[in-house]
Amino acid sequence: MKSLTTVTPLYYKSAAQFKHQGFAEEHEWRIVYHSFHKSLIPSLKSRTGQFGLTPYVEFPLGLRKPASNPLKRIVVGPSTHIGLGAHQQDIKNSVELLLRKHGIDGVDVAISLVPYGSA
Numbered sequence: 001m002k003s004l005t006t007v008t009p010l011y012y013k014s015a016a017q018f019k020h021q022g023f024a025e026e027h028e029w030r031i032v033y034h035s036f037h038k039s040l041i042p043s044l045k046s047r048t049g050q051f052g053l054t055p056y057v058e059f060p061l062g063l064r065k066p067a068s069n070p071l072k073r074i075v076v077g078p079s080t081h082i083g084l085g086a087h088q089q090d091i092k093n094s095v096e097l098l099l100r101k102h103g104i105d106g107v108d109v110a111i112s113l114v115p116y117g118s119a
Contacts, residue, residue, distance in 0.1 A: 044057060064102070064104055069107070074109045075111070076091045076112060077114075088111045092111055096109050
């Protein structure tokens with residue numbers, strides 16, 4: 001029988017490869033970080049989230065250089081909130097402010113035209 005420390009990295013690697021085909025257009029990145037090794041623990045940070053303490057690792061993506069920035073477009077998805085258009089516009093504005101705050105230029109922020117629940 002394999003030990004938990006042998007099986008766990010394989011599980012995370014496999015889990016990151018599965019995605020429902022309905023989301024293929026998202027072209028998202030999935031980064032799996034195995035933090036069980038003691039040498040990786042110093043880079044681990046945490047924040048309080050909706051479900052309690054959430055560990056995270058800061059991962060530089062090089063988004064501040066427009067010429068080499070792989071991020072070209074962010075689409076604000078549909079919402080269940082009343083007054084959908086206004087809510088999506090508020091989110092779009094917030095994303096644009098966040099990009100500006102971090103010095104990230106050249107990223108188009110758009111609002112999805114797909115209605116909620118149509119997928």
